[in-house]
Amino acid sequence: MNKISIRAARNKDVRPIRRILAPYAKKKIVLPRTAVEITRHVRNFCVAEKDGEIIGCCAFRDYGNNLFEIRSLAVNARNAGSGIGSRLVEFLIREIASRGKVKIFALTTSPGFFQRFGFKTVEKDMFPQKIWHDCSKCPKLNDCDEEALLLEP
Numbered sequence: 320m321n322k323i324s325i326r327a328a329r330n331k332d333v334r335p336i337r338r339i340l341a342p343y344a345k346k347k348i349v350l351p352r353t354a355v356e357i358t359r360h361v362r363n364f365c366v367a368e369k370d371g372e373i374i375g376c377c378a379f380r381d382y383g384n385n386l387f388e389i390r391s392l393a394v395n396a397r398n399a400g401s402g403i404g405s406r407l408v409e410f411l412i413r414e415i416a417s418r419g420k421v422k423i424f425a426l427t428t429s430p431g432f433f434q435r436f437g438f439k440t441v442e443k444d445m446f447p448q449k450i451w452h453d454c455s456k457c458p459k460l461n462d463c464d465e466e467a468l469l470l471e472p
C-alpha cells in the first residue's frame with residue numbers, strides 16, 4: 320500500500336523528523352533542530368507517513384498576536400516532487416487558519432514554492448524583532464539569502 324497520510328506529529332516521530340531535516344540542515348537550507356527542540360515543539364509539527372515511514376515534515380511557530388511562521392519544511396529526496404511538500408504546507412495553513420484571522424509567514428530560499436499557496440514576498444522589516452531570534456543559530460547569519468513571504472488566508 321502506497322497511501323501517504325499527512326497527520327499531526329507525535330512523540331514517536333521526533334527521531335524520524337530529525338532524520339528528515341538533518342541533510343537539509345547540513346546544506347544550510349533549513350535551520351538545524353535538535354531532538355530536544357523537536358520534542359518540545361512536537362505538537363506544532365505535522366508529518367507525511369508512507370507505509371509506516373516518515374518521509375516529510377513541516378512545523379509552525381506561534382509568535383502571538385495571530386502571527387505564525389511555517390518552518391522546518393522538508394521531504395526526503397526519494398519522495399520529492401510528488402506533492403508531499405504541498406500537502407504538508409496546506410495541512411498547516413488549514414490548522415493555523417482555523418484559529419481565526421491570522422498572518423502566516425515563511426523565511427525561505429524557495430519563494431516560488433510558497434507563492435503557489437498565495438504567499439506574497441514582503442519586506443523583512445515588517446516583522447517584529449522577536450522573529451529574528453533564531454537567526455543567531457543560523458550559519459548564514461551575516462549572509463542571509465532568505466526571502467520573507469506572507470499569507471493572510
Ligand SMILES: CC(C)(COP(=O)(O)OP(=O)(O)OC[C@H]1O[C@@H](n2cnc3c(N)ncnc32)[C@H](O)[C@@H]1OP(=O)(O)O)[C@@H](O)C(=O)NCCC(=O)NCCS
Nearest residue numbers: 343348392393394399400401402403404405427429431432
Ligand atoms: C521544498 C520541498 C519541501 C518541496 O517538497 P515536494 O514534495 O518536492 O514539493 P511538491 O511535490 O509538493 O511540489 C509542488 C510544486 O512545487 C514545485 N517546487 C518544488 N520545490 C520548489 C522550489 N524550491 N521552488 C519553487 N517551486 C518548487 C514543484 O516543481 C511542483 O511544481 P509542479 O506541481 O508544477 O510540478 C522539498 O523539495 C524539500 O524538502 N526541499 C529541501 C528543504 C527545503 O527547501 N525546505 C523549504 C525551505 S523553508
